[in-house]
Amino acid sequence: MGQRLAIIGGDAAGMSAAANARRRDPDLGIVAFERSGYTSFSACGIPYHVAGLVDESDDLIARSPDQHRANGIDVRIRHEVLAVDLARRELTVLDRNARRESTEPFDQLVVATGAHATPPPIPGVEATEPARTIDAAGRLRGQILRGGADAVVIGGGYIGLEMAEALVHRNLRVTLVDREPQLMTTLDADMAAHVQDAAEGQDIRVVLSAQVEEVLLDGDGRPRGVRTSDGDIAAEHVVMATGVRPATEVAEAAGLEIGESGALRVDDHQRCPGHDGVWAAGDCVESWHRLLERPVNLQLGTHANKQGRIAGVNATGGDLAFPGVLGTAISRICHREIARTGLSESEAEAAAIDVVATTVKTDTRAAYFPGSASMWVKLVAGREDRRLLGAQIVGSQTAGKRIDTLATCIWAGMTVDEIQWLDLAYAPPVSGVLDPVLVAARAAAKR
Template sequence: MNMSRTRDTRERLVVIGGDAAGMSAASQARRMRDPDELEIVAFERGHFTSYSACGIPYWVGGDVAGPDQLIARTPEEHRERGIDLRMRTEVTEIDVERQRVRARDLDSGAESWTSYDKLVIATGARPIRPDMPGADAPGVHGVQTLDDGQALIDTLAHTRGRRAVVVGAGYIGVEMAEALINRDYEVTVLNRGSEPMSTLDPDMGRLVHEAMEGLGITMVNDTEVTKVLTGDDGRVRAVATQDAEYPADVVVLGIGVRPETTLAKAAGLPLGEHGGLLTDLAMRVRGHENIWAGGDCVEVLDLVSGQERHIALGTHANKHGQVIGTGVGGGYATFPGVVGTAVSKVCDLEIARTGLREKDARRVGLQFVSVTIESTSRAGYYSGASPMTVKMLAERRTGRLLGVQIVGREGAGKRVDIAAVALTAGMTVERMTALDLGYAPPFSPVWDPVLVAARKAVAKVRGS
């Protein structure tokens, strides 16, 4: 090993991770400081940078032609902007005391140390792989990076059978089930929860369940996967639960992700309840003035509950990167927190949520009322109007909005943004009823479905 450091008058920023948070931070820092003032070295262990992991299910399903469409900026483009980006290079150790990182070239095996004045940790998240026999067998795939997506597509291209099992029914599981249906696979989803989409309350998850079965997806709820069975060739042949076996030619793990904080933990950096790095509002790692962290490896403040959460979303990662890059560059920016907004779909069914679920509110000690309404995406008499279900939670007595969940067809999902803004502003449901939203029959009824739910919530709050 050698010390990769020729000391000059410049500061050196080292970035671990070449996707959304890491490269956004590097790019913003470069905008603010010239190369003769700040040297930027970034390490990425994969083959791609600055890509949309959220687009992988649509690439697998054929809606996106190839990985190039998911890449916002290539390694070459980053290098042209004055960033020393080292691909296929994995950081294996952070030496906080001596301000350096050790990295290994994954192709040659060579290792070296690189010193830093400032460090950004953007190591992302890793798919949860259940600790059970066969979980690492050929044909079993997690989907988190473009490399993962390419590996799954290669497997699908060389697999003769057409039976797929998806383990887990969260965002990843549901989206991958749709992708496999689009590729003419026979799909079974095994879910440990009572309904798919545990980010929703079960009554709203039931609507997703019905839609998935309408697409020909077999949903098996309240079941625990115990092992992956393999054939004589070592490849996956089935997935076993407590009381059944489900034949499989390919298995996709959609159980969720955990913060990838192995390096940070080994370096003694502070981690939260969910295993993510803890930062201040400027995205500095707590207790370390020259270390920042962002993206899927950190925990963020939930503005509704007041507690730390781990939410793996590219929207947050890019914002974190902008805040970090501004701070590294000598400016000032903060990331105040989130309200937990997310949107997804199963074919033409749109699924959205923001704020707290019922169990979230109970866990933090909030008393609440909940209402559910049925409405339509457009004026009922206008062509193309489709049904929509909106569930709303409000704090008892005060009427403060706590959360909204929406399930419906075209025009349903993005309505959750109304609620996201209201949550961020700390609005009551009564105040929401007076919101001046856009109206015309092609876009909504006279009373938008979100406002209909707010009116019903107002009445229930008063009654409580």
């Protein structure tokens, strides 16, 4: 019998590992266990499915189980791995449809279990939707279509804001509640204020520094409102967007090491230390932060796909290394694009890094061109060495993707003095004669 690679988790990291392993070794037996009914789906697209901008849920699936099977990968959906025995090289697997357990052998293992939603432990929370899966999104869409005029979204991060926008698109009155004093805690407060302005400009009521105490239910067990430290808010629809944590329970019980971040510890080859033939990738693992120089847990699909590729290549004898992360992320919320990379000013302060922060307000296009709108760029640079360490952008259409230029500059270790002279493109429909990146870098260099 030939070698067998088992994969726990059938989304971005897991199926990237499977596909890359299959390309490298056509004779390898590959089996992937996924507890849901879907593989390789876009969780990032779920708010747009709820909004109705993406009508069919199948459009969110990059590759179905049958497509993976056609490539020689034994995909078993609605199969949950309950336990891993590393000594015996066996998995205990529950077929969730048949309610039957089985034992599955493996030679190599990739753990790609993702992350769990973390709703607050309050009465009534079981009647809400985290809207992190296609099934949950379908249920929420059904509830919206059945009626109701008011919605509450709990959590003011990326997902919470995207879901609030989706519900506004469905013509609901939306209240966004967060326990923090600002939205988007991955941004500095001055930049997050522009995000709040955008949300309130779309008639989203924003309630900050408020603790959610209870989801109020009607006689049929459906939401009728939310009780907060600021008072009760009526709502027929309640969406939880309070964050996620790494899904490490099965791996930890098997003896795999958990890092300080609460995620699985791996080396730069995605290997689990002390366990030959075991790799892990995606939202459940730690990644090396290139600026903080320590492991962090960042849950982004970009990292999951890359780490899954590395795990799949290395499980078949390759030698790829994951070079680390900067935390680059982007979203569009209420017609305003929000992006960040590297360190915020507050993160640098917490890490005792002496920095200078500079913010400029400029235009997305040539000021005279139709459609030009305001955008803000904030740069964080080392006070002594002048290297760019972080950037944040909030602005209208075309603003956000400039974060990629700034992420590249951080990756390359460039100073703001060098960045201000970059040869960047110009045409009135897409930029002023000096791109906002250059304007911000010049201002930072002057500081």
